Amino acid sequence: MDLKELIIREKLPRHIAIIMDGNGRWATSRGNMRVFGHQNGVESVRQTVEAAGELGVEYLTLYAFSTENWNRPRSEVDALMGLMVNAIQDETENLHKNNVRLSAIGELDDLPENVRKQLQSAIDYTAQNTGLNLVIALSYSGRWEITSAIKKIVEDVKSGNLDAETINSCLLETYLNTYTIPDPELLIRTSGERRISNFMLWQLAYTELYFTPVLWPDFRKKDLYEAIIDFQRRDRRFGRVKEQAKAVTVNN
Numbered sequence: 721m722d723l724k725e726l727i728i729r730e731k732l733p734r735h736i737a738i739i740m741d742g743n744g745r746w747a748t749s750r751g752n753m754r755v756f757g758h759q760n761g762v763e764s765v766r767q768t769v770e771a772a773g774e775l776g777v778e779y780l781t782l783y784a785f786s787t788e789n790w791n792r793p794r795s796e797v798d799a800l801m802g803l804m805v806n807a808i809q810d811e812t813e814n815l816h817k818n819n820v821r822l823s824a825i826g827e828l829d830d831l832p833e834n835v836r837k838q839l840q841s842a843i844d845y846t847a848q849n850t851g852l853n854l855v856i857a858l859s860y861s862g863r864w865e866i867t868s869a870i871k872k873i874v875e876d877v878k879s880g881n882l883d884a885e886t887i888n889s890c891l892l893e894t895y896l897n898t899y900t901i902p903d904p905e906l907l908i909r910t911s912g913e914r915r916i917s918n919f920m921l922w923q924l925a926y927t928e929l930y931f932t933p934v935l936w937p938d939f940r941k942k943d944l945y946e947a948i949i950d951f952q953r954r955d956r957r958f959g960r961v962k963e964q965a966k967a968v969t970v971n972n
């Protein structure tokens with residue numbers, strides 16, 4: 721039976737986030753340069769976006785480049801940035817045809833100008849679309865995001881626009897990059913690593929984590945289906961007891 725048929729449509733995660741890992745290992749195990757793995761990861765992105773859109777997932781966040789990834793060798797960073805420009809350029813029309821709305825989170829000011837411009841034009845081009853919301857995390861890290869939020873809160877308190885007494889977790893959320901996006905219900909990390917690597921630290925508080933040994937360039941629609949099926953078999957309790965939790969969803 722087709723794996724897709726096993727997915728319960730009424731219990732789809734609203735938001736799936738993916739740490740796309742293992743490109744380098746995929747390439748070096750084939751005797752190639754790491755960048756070859758990144759290039760081949762683009763097809764996995766294409767398939768995952770298509771599968772999520774077809775299923776009716778509302779939000780898909782892809783971790784494409786972390787704050788810490790700036791510390792990689794210059795040649796790899798340059799190659800990744802070049803690839804980013806080309807991929808956005810090549811895929812924008814296709815995303816648009818599929819009614820995908822693109823957005824980005826992260827310290828976008830740190831990106832090279834050509835990446836920033838290409839990204840912004842794709843975001844503008846797809847802004848009216850009403851299907852899948854595709855969020856690219858670029859130059860992003862959870863600690864950077866929370867630190868930036870705190871800085872903005874302090875500025876607003878200092879300037880008198882915010883009463884410090886009103887600060888609570890709901891207020892803090894409105895200062896995050898993701899303030900319009902529900903927290904991920906499912907996080908997938910490929911390549912067998914079992915860590916968060918500074919991704920969405922705030923938002924992952926009650927997310928179901930799914931780790932697969934599949935390396936990102938090998939990730940296909942069926943791998944997404946498997947992760948969703950696994951997610952649908954879990955008991956989400958949000959700190960409560962099972963009977964109560966059935967009636968509760970933790971956010972939005």
Ligand code: IPE
Nearest residue numbers: 740741742743744745784785
């Ligand atoms: C993920 O693959 C892509 C980025 C982090 C940009 P890696 O480049 O981390 O591949 P591995 O983990 O070294 O195999």
Ligand code: IPE
Nearest residue numbers: 739740741783784785786917
């Ligand atoms: C996490 O992968 C970041 C992205 C996938 C963009 P890394 O490969 O950078 O993470 P570590 O170094 O293995 O923790």
Ligand code: MG
Nearest residue numbers: 741742743744
């Ligand atoms: Mg890695």
